Amino acid sequence: MSVRRALPDHDPAIAELDEATRLTLAALWEERARSEINTGSAFARVLTGLYEVGAEASVLDLAGRACTDEVRHAGLCAELAGRYRGEAARPLEPKRVHMPTHVGAPRALLPHLHVVGLCCINESIAAAFLDACLAEARAESVQVMHREHLADDVAHARVGWAHLASRAVDDDTRRQIGELVPRLLYANREAWRDRIATLPEHGVPGHAYPARAALMAVVDDAIDAIVRPGFDAVGVSVRR
Numbered sequence: 479m480s481v482r483r484a485l486p487d488h489d490p491a492i493a494e495l496d497e498a499t500r501l502t503l504a505a506l507w508e509e510r511a512r513s514e515i516n517t518g519s520a521f522a523r524v525l526t527g528l529y530e531v532g533a534e535a536s537v538l539d540l541a542g543r544a545c546t547d548e549v550r551h552a553g554l555c556a557e558l559a560g561r562y563r564g565e566a567a568r569p570l571e572p573k574r575v576h577m578p579t580h581v582g583a584p585r586a587l588l589p590h591l592h593v594v595g596l597c598c599i600n601e602s603i604a605a606a607f608l609d610a611c612l613a614e615a616r617a618e619s620v621q622v623m624h625r626e627h628l629a630d631d632v633a634h635a636r637v638g639w640a641h642l643a644s645r646a647v648d649d650d651t652r653r654q655i656g657e658l659v660p661r662l663l664y665a666n667r668e669a670w671r672d673r674i675a676t677l678p679e680h681g682v683p684g685h686a687y688p689a690r691a692a693l694m695a696v697v698d699d700a701i702d703a704i705v706r707p708g709f710d711a712v713g714v715s716v717r718r
């Protein structure tokens with residue numbers, strides 16, 4: 479998608495902070511920029527997997543946009559970090575990420591499992607996570623960034639749901655995916671828990687993240703209220 483929003487030239491909510499808090503926030507947003515660029519790399523690999531399994535053109539289109547959306551997110555996070563640090567944004571460090579190996583799964587299932595893990599599960603949770611962050615954001619720069627990401631992440635989750643609902647996935651593949659979804663949900667929840675554990679315990683009200691406990695509750699709610707019903711809706715049966 480094209481760039482839709484820019485950070486404000488001046489944000490009084492950032493200017494009024496003490497230097498130590500600004501540097502803490504700068505480091506948090508720089509780490510987030512790394513995470514976003516890595517997600518872009520993962521989307522590029524998901525995109526090639528979707529070609530491999532004959533995904534529909536509309537799904538390829540959505541996945542292609544996601545690749546560049548994540549690069550834009552990374553740039554916006556780096557720019558935001560620069561605003562907190564009081565310097566120009568630091569350059570991004572792109573790399574090729576490794577995808578989950580899904581030991582024991584049939585080779586032909588891997589591209590489907592990668593799209594399920596990244597899009598149906600991770601991006602659905604990410605959208606709920608961003609919604610919770612946006613609700614507590616007071617600094618205009620942070621609100622702008624969260625709004626931009628939230629709108630995109632809803633579309634990124636749709637890559638997975640649209641693929642599973644398409645004719646590129648037959649009933650037997652849906653059944654095999656359903657058998658492995660509990661394992662994917664467990665691994666994804668663990669990854670979110672590990673990531674949340676690196677954030678400040680009580681959050682940074684108004685400028686970054688809500689408290690850790692609240693964020694973990696958001697992850698669990700998203701799994702139960704968005705992800706599990708999503709699999710039901712596209713005919714992927716997941717045991718509890």
Ligand SMILES: [Fe+2]
Pocket residue numbers: 514517547548551627
């Ligand atoms: Fe993103």
Ligand SMILES: [Fe+2]
Pocket residue numbers: 517548601604630631634
């Ligand atoms: Fe995303």
